[in-house]
Amino acid sequence: MAKDVELHSPDFASRKRIGRSGWSSPKALSRSLLLGSVLFSLGLISLLTGHIASDIEWSQFRGRWRSKKGGYRVPIDIWKSEFSNLYYGCSDRGPNFRPAVREGRSNGYLLIATSGGLNQQRTGITDAVVVARILNATLVVPELDHDSFWKDESDFANIFDVNWFISSLSKDVTIIKRIPDKVMRSMEKPPYTMRPPRKSTPEYYLDVALPILLRRRALQLTKFDYRLINELDEELQKLRCRVNYHALRFTKPIQGLGQKLVKKMRRMSPRFIAIHLRFEPDMLAFSGCYYGGGDKERYELSEIRKRWETLPDLNAEDERDRGKCPLTPFEVGLMLRALGFRNNTYIYVASGEIYGGEDTLRPLRNLFPNFYNKEMLAGEDLKPYLPFSSRLAAIDYIVSDESDVFVTNNNGNMAKILAGRRRYMGHKRTIRPNAKKLSSLFKGRMRMNWKTFSNKVKSAQKGFMGEPDEMRPGRGEFHEFPTSCICRTTAVAEGLPKLGTTRGETLPTLTK
Ligand SMILES: *[C@@H]1O[C@H](CO)[C@@H](O)[C@H](O)[C@H]1NC(C)=O
Numbered sequence: 001m002a003k004d005v006e007l008h009s010p011d012f013a014s015r016k017r018i019g020r021s022g023w024s025s026p027k028a029l030s031r032s033l034l035l036g037s038v039l040f041s042l043g044l045i046s047l048l049t050g051h052i053a054s055d056i057e058w059s060q061f062r063g064r065w066r067s068k069k070g071g072y073r074v075p076i077d078i079w080k081s082e083f084s085n086l087y088y089g090c091s092d093r094g095p096n097f098r099p100a101v102r103e104g105r106s107n108g109y110l111l112i113a114t115s116g117g118l119n120q121q122r123t124g125i126t127d128a129v130v131v132a133r134i135l136n137a138t139l140v141v142p143e144l145d146h147d148s149f150w151k152d153e154s155d156f157a158n159i160f161d162v163n164w165f166i167s168s169l170s171k172d173v174t175i176i177k178r179i180p181d182k183v184m185r186s187m188e189k190p191p192y193t194m195r196p197p198r199k200s201t202p203e204y205y206l207d208v209a210l211p212i213l214l215r216r217r218a219l220q221l222t223k224f225d226y227r228l229i230n231e232l233d234e235e236l237q238k239l240r241c242r243v244n245y246h247a248l249r250f251t252k253p254i255q256g257l258g259q260k261l262v263k264k265m266r267r268m269s270p271r272f273i274a275i276h277l278r279f280e281p282d283m284l285a286f287s288g289c290y291y292g293g294g295d296k297e298r299y300e301l302s303e304i305r306k307r308w309e310t311l312p313d314l315n316a317e318d319e320r321d322r323g324k325c326p327l328t329p330f331e332v333g334l335m336l337r338a339l340g341f342r343n344n345t346y347i348y349v350a351s352g353e354i355y356g357g358e359d360t361l362r363p364l365r366n367l368f369p370n371f372y373n374k375e376m377l378a379g380e381d382l383k384p385y386l387p388f389s390s391r392l393a394a395i396d397y398i399v400s401d402e403s404d405v406f407v408t409n410n411n412g413n414m415a416k417i418l419a420g421r422r423r424y425m426g427h428k429r430t431i432r433p434n435a436k437k438l439s440s441l442f443k444g445r446m447r448m449n450w451k452t453f454s455n456k457v458k459s460a461q462k463g464f465m466g467e468p469d470e471m472r473p474g475r476g477e478f479h480e481f482p483t484s485c486i487c488r489t490t491a492v493a494e495g496l497p498k499l500g501t502t503r504g505e506t507l508p509t510l511t512k
């Protein structure tokens with residue numbers, strides 16, 4: 001099956017060969033994995049409550065990929081987690097969660113200016129609702145960022161269904177479209193503006209922001225992204241999930257077009273992979289990595305890099321070894337083929353501008369000839385959206401969300417947010433490249449046969465496949481690992497391996 005893999009892509013031919021010492025034997029690999037997991041456990045706040053068990057489970061899962069049954073290797077189902085139907089999203093309000101404070105009795109009006117691209121803004125909007133809740137404030141529908149790198153004039157209502165946003169959260173927080181004129185006229189000064197530090201605590205908002213809000217009646221928080229701490233009490237985490245996974249719905253036209261593309265994919269194939277590629281020139285330049293494009297690339301990216309004055313000099317090779325470089329489209333394709341996806345798999349590529357355009361994508365297309373993107377599927381329907389990068393991103397978000405398998409080449413906001421959402425929606429398979437391990441495999445690719453490469457990739461990807469037991473307390477950002485909002489079914493499924501029965505202990509909410 002591996003015969004049609006393109007072995008002599010220019011991408012690889014030009015890459016510097018490294019000595020034998022540059023990559024690990026399987027033994028060293030597993031030793032470093034083990035060491036990694038031990039170190040990880042040590043970093044956890046509590047060692048005594050089930051984390052040991054979770055490590056054992058994890059290693060059982062890791063062994064699973066190669067476990068032998070009747071002499072055959074039993075591969076994991078690359079399309080769907082075996083355990084996904086044991087979990088479901090749970091973000092209902094608790095019985096003691098008090099109702100929203102009405103506008104007339106609130107502590108004032110909270111204005112929010114979000115920051116960044118569509119998905120970074122999504123985290124800001126989510127946290128805005130929670131901060132309004134903490135402050136007993138009336139939230140004014142957040143303003144979107146028009147000046148980010150992504151330059152998009154769209155307002156909230158152009159992207160999200162604003163009435164649904166307001167009504168679906170009405171029990172939690174009072175949200176209005178604008179401050180009433182009467183109130184505006186009665187205010188002596190314009191709203192006070194401040195930028196909270198990153199990851200501020202609820203206490204910060206109560207101690208610093210609340211007195212200003214009470215004094216001025218309106219407070220505007222700017223650059224609002226990741227301005228609220230990751231850890232919050234369970235009820236507030238669930239509120240985050242209600243906002244992110246339920247209240248933030250795209251407008252009907254965007255939703256309609258996204259679903260149309262999903263239908264088109266499904267008509268061609270009952271299941272498909274969505275690959276989210278971030279490969280914009282700016283992003284590549286910023287990374288300081290080298291992507292195999294020779295002197296032309298080195299020159300072009302270093303020119304772009306001059307735009308930022310404070311960037312350190314990075315060694316491209318080191319950055320790659322450290323797993324800091326987004327995978328090239330070809331590398332993503334290789335990883336997928338190595339994991340076992342066949343060349344007749346249908347793929348949807350979600351992306352903005354790709355550095356090198358068609359030339360960069362060709363090696364991926366060769367690996368997966370059934371290659372589609374929104375431009376190919378939507379045709380004329382896409383025209384009204386072309387000037388609006390956030391609306392285009394929303395369409396990719398929808399198709400990626402609906403895909404059977406979601407893969408990214410990067411660790412950006414969309415990758416994290418969709419990974420979390422897909423866990424919430426029933427642990428739909430989400431593959432995140434373990435770039436650090438894969439980089440040495442890609443480098444050594446020409447020195448091993450396909451089967452060896454494939455096995456090494458499978459081994460490197462354990463723990464990065466979107467399996468339920470990858471969620472461990474303290475791991476990552478809440479929107480990537482929304483532990484408080486994922487519950488386990490109580491029904492004990494028959495015939496499950498024993499590890500299935502202790503699995504829930506890895507999630508703190510399930511034992512409460
Ligand atoms: C918000 O309202 C609730 C219920 O009325 C009250 O218990 C709480 O102290 C209020 N918090 C703030 C910050 O005003």
Ligand SMILES: *[C@@H]1O[C@H](CO)[C@@H](O)[C@H](O)[C@H]1NC(C)=O
Pocket residue numbers: 001003004343344369370
């Ligand atoms: C997949 O690979 C096989 C064997 O190499 C080849 O015959 C077939 O045409 C390929 N399928 C597609 C969709 O390219």
